[in-house]
Amino acid sequence: MAVEAESQPSGALAPQASSATEMRGGARVTEGDGPPGAMPDVRDLSLPALRGLMGEMGEPAYRADQVWSFLYARGHVRFEEMHTLTKALRATLAARFRISALPVLEVTRARDGTEKFLFGLEDGRAVEAVLIPDGRRLTLCVSSQVGCAYACRFCLTGFRGFARNLQPSEIVGQYLVAAAHAGEGARITNMVFMGQGEPLANLDNVITAIDILTEPTGLSVSPRRITVSTVGLLPQMRELLARTKVELAVSLHATTEATRTDLVPSNRRYGLHALLATCRELPIAKRSRITYEYTMLAGVNDSDEDRRRLAKLLRGTRCTINLIPFNPFPGGEFRSSPIDRIERFAEALRSDGYAVMIRRTRGADVFAACGMLGRTQPEINS
Numbered sequence: 001m002a003v004e005a006e007s008q009p010s011g012a013l014a015p016q017a018s019s020a021t022e023m024r025g026g027a028r029v030t031e032g033d034g035p036p037g038a039m040p041d042v043r044d045l046s047l048p049a050l051r052g053l054m055g056e057m058g059e060p061a062y063r064a065d066q067v068w069s070f071l072y073a074r075g076h077v078r079f080e081e082m083h084t085l086t087k088a089l090r091a092t093l094a095a096r097f098r099i100s101a102l103p104v105l106e107v108t109r110a111r112d113g114t115e116k117f118l119f120g121l122e123d124g125r126a127v128e129a130v131l132i133p134d135g136r137r138l139t140l141c142v143s144s145q146v147g148c149a150y151a152c153r154f155c156l157t158g159f160r161g162f163a164r165n166l167q168p169s170e171i172v173g174q175y176l177v178a179a180a181h182a183g184e185g186a187r188i189t190n191m192v193f194m195g196q197g198e199p200l201a202n203l204d205n206v207i208t209a210i211d212i213l214t215e216p217t218g219l220s221v222s223p224r225r226i227t228v229s230t231v232g233l234l235p236q237m238r239e240l241l242a243r244t245k246v247e248l249a250v251s252l253h254a255t256t257e258a259t260r261t262d263l264v265p266s267n268r269r270y271g272l273h274a275l276l277a278t279c280r281e282l283p284i285a286k287r288s289r290i291t292y293e294y295t296m297l298a299g300v301n302d303s304d305e306d307r308r309r310l311a312k313l314l315r316g317t318r319c320t321i322n323l324i325p326f327n328p329f330p331g332g333e334f335r336s337s338p339i340d341r342i343e344r345f346a347e348a349l350r351s352d353g354y355a356v357m358i359r360r361t362r363g364a365d366v367f368a369a370c371g372m373l374g375r376t377q378p379e380i381n382s
């Protein structure tokens, strides 16, 4: 997708790739952000876009449903195996599109059972996803960009800068590989866009990926089981909720404009108070609530005064507060608040009437925990 200029934080690295969005079959289709020179991938198309394409090719719409079923219900990866299509259509599709597979370079298993996948992309870059087992839940954390331009100071991914947006097929591919890896009896119960990248800076591609994942005749992931996390890009937050039914998580991390600007540079453009005012107006479904993420940094945002301000800022909102112990990384400048401090912070917020969770750190020994993605494999192994 075209990353809108206004969605890039000042001072952050600008995206290198360009893209073009066009309407196809009533759906927005984005091309051009993927690996340079690659043939378009049929898995970048939503079902409405595929139907539109069939119409343009003079084929009946049901052909799109047949292709869709081969791709996502039966898992076929070659057009020539789609035996219910005519031979001519198979040949035309094969001449115009490829069907991608996302090669797994490495799966690293942490002591707590968390698994980190390192995927190789066609342009030689790599991206990560993390599969987190937790009782009956199996959560997949996917990346939406290679790197990130938002430069949050407590995040290794942001520390490393931005390379490019991921295409829908590269996002859905993470799910397909992880689901196959999980095995027959296991099912991914939850999916979070909290890996590398700011999902809403790659909005069209992320929405197309969500459309593909949630299509009932294919992978059929419930949108209520998908959470998209953002630093708070206000127009894109509104658009995401207008075009999908997913859950929203907002990275807050501070209770004053000055501290948030220091930690999350995009706060210069969309300040804390404007962000919270927008959140109050968003059309959140009755049974849903916004999750506010708050990384606990010793001596930075974890005082009693911070806790009182946080309670005041969120008063009257239907929300969950997710306190995240900071995961240190080499070159990083922060320390996590001690766990007893985090627990006291949580308890006081609970007595103010808030639903509060403390995120358990998962997969830190293989750099799979929150804010730790983007470390290269040789660095991990060293």
Ligand code: SF4
Pocket: 148, 149, 150, 151, 152, 155, 156, 157, 158, 159, 195, 196, 197, 198, 231, 371
């Ligand atoms: S926290 Fe999210 S938005 Fe901020 S730098 Fe890291 S990946 Fe980017």
